[in-house]
Amino acid sequence: MSHSQSIEHWKSRSQSPPDYKEAIASDYTISSNQSSFPDSDRFLSTSELQIEAIGYDTNQALTGHRTLENISVYSVQSGTPVQEKYTSIRLKSSSNSCALVQSSDPYQNALISTIYRWGPGRHPRMRILSHDATGSVSVKQAIDDDNLCGELIEVKSRSIISRDQVFDTSLGKFEWRYGSREERKACNADSLLILERVDRVVLSDGSKSKSGTRIAQFIRNDQFRTPGSVRYSGGNGGRLVMDLRMWTRKNEKGADVEVDGVEAFVVASCILMLKREADRFIDNNLAAVS
Template identity: 75%
Template sequence: MGDWKSQSPPEYKEVVASDYASSQSSFPDSFLATSELQVEAIGYNINQALSGSKKLENISVYSVEPGAPIQEKYTSIRLKSNSNSCALVRSSDPRQNALSSTIYRWGPGRHPRMRILPHDARVSVEQAIDDDKLCGELVDVQSRSMVSRTQVFDTSLGKFEWRYGSREERQAYNADSLLILERKDRIVLADGTKTKSSARVAQLIRNDQFRTPGSVRYSGGNGGRLVMDLRTWKDEKHTDADNVEAFFVASCILMLKREADRFIEHNIAAVA
């Protein structure tokens, strides 16, 4: 299963509060960063895509909160080199109990599935990936349309969409690439305020500051800084904010793997 436990954390010169994390707002549906993680995925460049010399293996996710030491918080573990199917575990868990799994299926039009496991589940990585009868919430990941890169996740935690940011949105965060997670369903908060549909709850920023070391601007499936707004779930009685964070991480990694597959296919097609 790889040697992810022996990997050293990425070397960042300094962990500082981001500009977007320091701006406060009284509006419950405006984005405010409450948690930041670094997703370390090297992805593919063109030569690797054409030669198949680099694979998306285990992916480490680090906590990079200002004023706190950098620590590995999650690991996405892939068991087979010929399959993208993976399971997410907490790096501090010596038993490697899975929090969720993502199952990729062969064939055109067969979308991946996510299985969100109960918070107290005692499920191995192997079970989470291979056991079809396993208890847990099964989520069919759907594309918004045949040509759209937007992915839809209809879950008990809410209905979400990961999409790519527009040019204006990328410029606002000085990002070469910006992935945005929006919550599409509306909910009533404890104070009686309703959240707005399409409220932004997370985003992955990739630029010279946050891009995974060793990757380049035009890499496919490379990691960056995952910024999340978990305020909605802090006082939620039926959902734990930690479970929501784990779902955000797993679904973000799914987007990176989908991006990597498209990158490889497009480059192979270009030289065929």
């Protein structure tokens, strides 16, 4: 499905798409006139993106048929994806390694690369690229060049059997985890991924954030799941909802702007979770028939 076809699909999917808070009434959303972060640990959506990924079905897992999938990420307005904002680009069908670029950038300069390494216990690495030091960085450079300037993040599992992934970065220490049954129900989700900041931080007003502060949630259900995928696909896409107030500052005109790179990190780390999920899905299906 092309980018334009995907947008048209979403537009035609519902003549009057519901507002996010109407579609997902939960304890984790609040209106803007209620108590705000960090005084409250309630989750407030500040932006939404649609991550479009078909993922893998059982037939693909058993036959070994994998497509070279570039993942498109769309901005959302009034509940509907409207314009492609980011693209996660893979250069090889034999590797999950990829780089995130802004879709509007004609030169496809990489923002963040994610490198997957072969072998047991070898965790993925993410590199947040420093363009001030290196200038333009191609997708190929971002994936292949280990000498690039940037922040290197070793992605680790919470335990040897855990699906949760921990990211220790200069932005903070984060953990992506799968939501509980109660959390899925609260978000009307078949599958729910939750990103939390797990360290404490002293804010500009002297107050402290709470450990376990929810930063983002990735929701998959009949409304938000990528068209063409099904509930039990491995690594399929959905709706990424973010609360980035911790990194919001005022510009010279007094308008709220987000600190550069935070949203891109959330997107890239979410896509990493989808790729890890797809690999587990494939391995589990192969193990079931071996």
